[in-house]
Structure formats: C-alpha cells, structure tokens
Amino acid sequence: MAYSTKVIDHYENPRNVGSFAKDDPSIATGMVGAPACGDVMKLQLKINAEGIIEDAKFKTYGCGSAIASSSLVTEWVKGKSIDEAALIKNTDIAQELALPPVKIHCSILAEDAIKAAIADYKQRHGN
Amino acid sequence: MNYFQLFHLPAQFELDLTELGTRYLELQRQFHPDKHAAGSERDKLMAVQQAANINDAYHSLKQPLLRAEHLLALRGLKISNEQRSFMEPAFLMQQMELRELLAEISDASDPDALIDEADQQIQQQKKALLRQLQSALDANNPEHDHQAADIIRKLKFFFKLQHELELIEQTQD
Numbered sequence: 001m002a003y004s005t006k007v008i009d010h011y012e013n014p015r016n017v018g019s020f021a022k023d024d025p026s027i028a029t030g031m032v033g034a035p036a037c038g039d040v041m042k043l044q045l046k047i048n049a050e051g052i053i054e055d056a057k058f059k060t061y062g063c064g065s066a067i068a069s070s071s072l073v074t075e076w077v078k079g080k081s082i083d084e085a086a087l088i089k090n091t092d093i094a095q096e097l098a099l100p101p102v103k104i105h106c107s108i109l110a111e112d113a114i115k116a117a118i119a120d121y122k123q124r125h126g127n
Numbered sequence: 128m129n130y131f132q133l134f135h136l137p138a139q140f141e142l143d144l145t146e147l148g149t150r151y152l153e154l155q156r157q158f159h160p161d162k163h164a165a166g167s168e169r170d171k172l173m174a175v176q177q178a179a180n181i182n183d184a185y186h187s188l189k190q191p192l193l194r195a196e197h198l199l200a201l202r203g204l205k206i207s208n209e210q211r212s213f214m215e216p217a218f219l220m221q222q223m224e225l226r227e228l229l230a231e232i233s234d235a236s237d238p239d240a241l242i243d244e245a246d247q248q249i250q251q252q253k254k255a256l257l258r259q260l261q262s263a264l265d266a267n268n269p270e271h272d273h274q275a276a277d278i279i280r281k282l283k284f285f286f287k288l289q290h291e292l293e294l295i296e297q298t299q300d
Contacts, residue, residue, distance in 0.1 A: 029267045031219035035280035038287025039224045061226040105210040113211040120216075 004098035010068035030117030043113035069110035130184035
C-alpha cells in the first residue's frame, strides 16, 4: 500500500514528539489504543487559564498512518480553544492525509485522543 | 456458521488441540474434492465450499483469541473488525511503558537482559489475561461476555507486543 506524500512527510518529520510532565496542572493527557492493530497513542495538551491550547506533544507506537494522524493533530490543536479542538473530526484528518479506507481507524484514534485529553482536563479542573 | 458444531466440539473456550487436529484431518478427508470428483456439479461445488469452511473453522478454533471471538459472536456479541478505540488509561500507560522498554533494547549495553525482562512481563500478563478470559467465557452470561470482550481487546495488545519483541530478537541475532 502506498502512503500519501503528507503521511510520509509527517512520518519522516513528525512534529511535536515527546512528553510533558504529567502532573503539571496545565497538562491534559489522552491515552488511546486500537486493539485491532495494537497501536498506542498518547496526546498531551498544554492548556492555559483561558482554555486555549498553547502547545501539544504526542507519542505514538504504531504504523505510519497512526504517527502521521497524531503528528497532524498536534499542529491543528495549537491555538485552538478546547471546545474548538473537540470539533476536529476523524474525517478531516483522513481527508488531509488522504488515508485509504483500511487506515481510517488511525484517524479515529487521533480524534479519540483529543477527546480523551479534553476529558482528562475537565475531570482535573472539575467541570 | 458454528465452527464448534462443524467440528463436533462443545461450544466452549477450553479446547483439546490434539482432538481439534484429529477432527480436522477426518473432515478434510471426508470433504476432499477428489472424493467428490464423480459426483454432480452441485456435489462438487458443495464439497469445495465445505472444504473452505473446514479450513476457516480450523484456523479460527486453533487460535485462542479467534476462538474466543467466535464464541462471543455465536452468543450475539460481535467484536471482530471493530474500529472502536480502547480507552483505559492505566492499561494503555502500561502498554506505553512496555513499548518504551522494547525501544530501549537496540541501544542497551545488555540487550538480552532487556529482552528477557520484556518477555517475562508480556508472558506473565498474557497468562493472567487468558485465565480471566477462560472464566469470563465459562460464566456464559451477557455481563461476563462483555468482560470477556474487553479481555480479548487487552490480549490483542499483548499479542502485538510479543510480535514486536520477536522482530527485535531477530535483528539482535
């Protein structure tokens, strides 16, 4: 299967790989996994007092499409409010990266990672 | 299709692999296309179809995870091909740590020690989960079936880890 040039670009030059300190109160962590392929994805958002995502980092163990999806998402969420970030759909990710049907679950994983991170933030900030 | 019925085996998770192998050979002989060469076109077609079913069934029953998925599907809970994300933070954090351990192997001064450590952890967890799967499936009720489905999802991550570790071991040789 051929990867699109955008997938290859994100795979070879992944943006924002790494981790923030988990216990920093401004950091939200989303962990998701895909049982079918065993991929694991961690997405962390640095959220300021106004609820704006200032920075994002990811760590993904999985195929090229999963890495590209999470890399792309870290770029997209920066500067967005958490409510805006929650609107990012897997179909947007799949379209941007031209993912084939068998790799759609990678974009679903990335969308779910954003949702999991936001849920983590809301839980820790009590709303 | 009920693979257990096809092989005249009880519909349960526990399975005697030797018995499965014996039944497989019997069925293969019985439905071998050559045995039906003199039959009508319809007979021949049915024998070919049945031979394919027997192969599919054997393949699924032989592997614990596929067997468990088939058992759940027969009980009305279909989880193969699902695209839902798994979201249990503690479990995924542990997966991430094991992946990190695997990633350290290639640069380690004593890679064999790390391989052994990772292998031990994976095998231990797999064994424990397979035991849990067995008792959840034996309970045979909807609540335990859903628990079994979650255990299968977790086991898939461990089977994947084991595969990754095997790939690393190959490059170490």
